[in-house]
Amino acid sequence: MAKTFVALLRGINVGGRRKVPMAQLRALLEGLGYDGVRTYLQSGNAVFTAAEPDADAVRVELERAIEAEFGFAVPCVVVDGRYLRAVVAACPFPAAELEGKQLHATFLSRQPEPERLAGLDPAAFAPEDFRLGDRVLYLYAPDGLGRSKLGEALHRPAVLKGIDWTSRNWNSVLALVELAGE
Structure with missing residues (x-):
């Protein structure tokens, strides 16, 4: 069963440096096999579903893919939708x-x-x-x-x-x- 995740990227698109266009981020996430990919604002917020149930495994895969695609490391925090609701x-x-x-x-x-x-x-x-x-x-x-x-x-x-x-x-x-x- 697919799980909804929220990926929070740190320190991108600030002051013209470390640019990660949201359209490219969506394409990257879709290329990793994630579904229902949506982004919010330009500051590195993505919501998607994945068959992988472990947020840490998703984070590792995402960080590696971002570095390969954009040429720089981007720390990510990946949480599931339930956790985010619990935070609120x-x-x-x-x-x-x-x-x-x-x-x-x-x-x-x-x-x-x-x-x-x-x-x-x-x-x-x-x-x-x-x-x-x-x-x-x-x-x-x-x-x-x-x-x-x-x-x-x-x-x-x-x-x-x-x-x-x-x-x-x-x-x-x-x-x-x-x-x-x-």
């Missing part, structure tokens, strides 16, 4: 009351050890705040991620070293949940 359901912030640009989800390839976050005092960054979920960091940044000191601190190598990650604003997360349907 578990959001510890009042998402419905916030603007989409104020709330972000940083998707992680694996759960970080708690001590990695222990040195971050949320009170020092107020009114910004974060919570760790299941392989996701929820970040409330009232002035947006681009101005967030807490976001900067959370994405430092000391916190995320050895973990592939990529962030999406809440509007994108909700749009991807809708695209993943099921």
